[in-house]
Amino acid sequence: MKLVRYGQPGAERPGVLDAQGVLRDLSMLLPELGPAQLGPRTLSALAALDTSRLPAVPGAPRLACPVAGVGKIVCVGLNYADHALEAGMQAPAEPVLFMKAITALSGPNDAVRIPPGARKTDWEVELGIVIGTRASHVSEGVALQHVAGYVLANDVSERAWQTERGGQWDKGKSYDTFAPIGPWLVTADEVPDPHAIDLWLEVNGQRVQNGNTRNFIFGVPTVVSYISQFMTLEPGDIVLTGTPAGVGLGQKPAPWFLKPGDVMRLGATGLGEQTQTCVGG
Structure with missing residues (x-):
């Protein structure tokens, strides 16, 4: 998977690129893309999603660091x-x-x-x-x-x-x-x-x-x-x-x-x- 965070600073949302490279919104499934979401259980669940059913993100939003809550x-x-x-x-x-x-x-x-x-x-x-x-x-x-x-x-x-x-x-x-x-x-x-x-x-x-x-x-x-x-x-x-x-x-x-x-x-x-x-x- 290619996981992203998009939006203006302080208002970023989690997303995923589908097989065609379309940015899809993940915010209804994940509160954020941070430490709690990086374990194998969550990543396996995300990999099983039919991403084509997720809402497409319009336009070309700003991309943020793809990981929130970086500790070091x-x-x-x-x-x-x-x-x-x-x-x-x-x-x-x-x-x-x-x-x-x-x-x-x-x-x-x-x-x-x-x-x-x-x-x-x-x-x-x-x-x-x-x-x-x-x-x-x-x-x-x-x-x-x-x-x-x-x-x-x-x-x-x-x-x-x-x-x-x-x-x-x-x-x-x-x-x-x-x-x-x-x-x-x-x-x-x-x-x-x-x-x-x-x-x-x-x-x-x-x-x-x-x-x-x-x-x-x-x-x-x-x-x-x-x-x-x-x-x-x-x-x-x-x-x-x-x-x-x-x-x-x-x-x-x-x-x-x-x-x-x-x-x-x-x-x-x-x-x-x-x-x-x-x-x-």
Whole structure:
């Protein structure tokens, strides 16, 4: 299934795409699409629905982050060897973890705000994992059982804040609008292999990132299991799995970064596309 949330901020409703790609309203069946609705029982019941009988949503409404009530966003840094190389860093021996504030969450096509005084705002197309059931000290062998599905994400980053303001990556990752998620939550049954997904990103029509999750240093089971040793992953938590090469910081012959008016367009196999226009402040 492809599950969505649509509507203006603060008034979003749950929905689902039918087999023809028509957006259907789920609000008469679900109060929201949040942690309580991400378990296998609810997802199985939704999968059994005849979605063609649900009301079609007219027009082209705004799409929100497809998961409500996200508790935390855990990110894996330097999870592609080519990105570590362009960043001038060695491939890590263990997953590098950092957090993004949930206030950074935004819809897949909402504007991205460049912070006042920012000098190095950057892009990162990523595969996101949505947790469906509680995971604490889980093994790699059962880690995928805790995954509700996958999302497309843009881990927008202000590099000067990330690396030049005291060494805390979270500072450069957590500004409002720095976590566009969606357009859909694609349930795990529709993603037979999360390690065979093409990822790409364009800035102003120029393709700058082309990658595939088969080039992960640490795959999805490893990442979920590893994080669960240090913190409990709850339903609705989102894990961002890292970005391939091609970020602004790694551009040759010199880095270049986002400015107001720039347009990012990104996508991933089976996970849809996003488009964001950068604005000031």
